[in-house]
Amino acid sequence: MKREKFNKEVEKLFTVSNKITDKIFSLEQIKDLPEPVQRYFRYALTDQCSYISFVRLKHKGELKVNNKWSKIKGEEYFTTETPGFLWRGKLPLFTGSDRYIEGQGNLQIRLFSLIKIVDEKGAELNQGELLRWLSETPWYPTALLPSDNLRWEETDENSAKVIFTDNEIEVEGIFHFNSKGQATKFEAKRYKDKELEDWIGYYYDYQMVDRVRVPFYVEVGWNLEAGYDKYVKFQVNKLQYEIPYKF
Numbered sequence: 001m002k003r004e005k006f007n008k009e010v011e012k013l014f015t016v017s018n019k020i021t022d023k024i025f026s027l028e029q030i031k032d033l034p035e036p037v038q039r040y041f042r043y044a045l046t047d048q049c050s051y052i053s054f055v056r057l058k059h060k061g062e063l064k065v066n067n068k069w070s071k072i073k074g075e076e077y078f079t080t081e082t083p084g085f086l087w088r089g090k091l092p093l094f095t096g097s098d099r100y101i102e103g104q105g106n107l108q109i110r111l112f113s114l115i116k117i118v119d120e121k122g123a124e125l126n127q128g129e130l131l132r133w134l135s136e137t138p139w140y141p142t143a144l145l146p147s148d149n150l151r152w153e154e155t156d157e158n159s160a161k162v163i164f165t166d167n168e169i170e171v172e173g174i175f176h177f178n179s180k181g182q183a184t185k186f187e188a189k190r191y192k193d194k195e196l197e198d199w200i201g202y203y204y205d206y207q208m209v210d211r212v213r214v215p216f217y218v219e220v221g222w223n224l225e226a227g228y229d230k231y232v233k234f235q236v237n238k239l240q241y242e243i244p245y246k247f
Contacts, residue, residue, distance in 0.1 A: 006088050010077050013086050014244035017079030023051040034154040036177040043181025044141040046211040051142040054244040061234040075247055080143040083133050083166050103167025105129030124191040131171045134164050135186045135201050139214050182206055198223035210241050
């Protein structure tokens with residue numbers, strides 16, 4: 001996605017979702033949730049903090065391309081009341097963009113920011129992009145509170161299943177939590193080459209930002225028959241809430 005179009009898409013993203021900072025989190029909301037989920041919210045949220053509406057972040061890191069790690073810098077924007085995101089990343093030779101807006105996903109990769117070599121769309125990608133949004137909720141943890149579209153199911157003492165629905169797309173995954181209450185891992189079934197495969201993300205380096213604790217380092221990979229194949233390592237440089245504009 002070219003920069004000019006990306007900028008317009010950021011404007012659209014923030015237009016189609018509402019501000020919900022008037023909603024306030026209370027510990028009373030989580031008393032019936034599975035114990036590890038309660039532990040997470042007690043760690044990640046401050047009692048009486050506002051719900052998060054809009055998020056923007058910048059990151060650096062590495063992305064595996066053709067089995068070789070390349071340096072990457074990127075920016076990403078999120079909405080929560082209406083789930084959505086836009087991501088743009090720059091590598092030495094390529095520019096990538098990823099999006100989920102109003103139930104529609106789109107992944108594009110351009111060579112030298114000009115020549116489009118990947119332009120993926122469709123139902124399978126929509127499922128995958130909504131899963132990406134769900135997996136990145138530890139950056140905006142009030143989005144994981146129970147709602148008409150989200151519910152939690154107990155699995156064991158250190159994990160729980162989350163089920164989320166948007167635009168008639170239902171996705172689910174399992175979050176794992178440590179004894180502190182940190183979300184440490186997310187696993188789900190996501191499409192890869194037309195097949196559902198095990199997709200896994202890890203969260204590290206929690207820091208406090210505006211009364212919530214969020215991870216500043218993440219890794220993502222596929223757990224395939226040949227073994228675990230990590231392909232993303234992101235280090236957050238900047239994370240800001242309630243600024244619904246591009247950097």
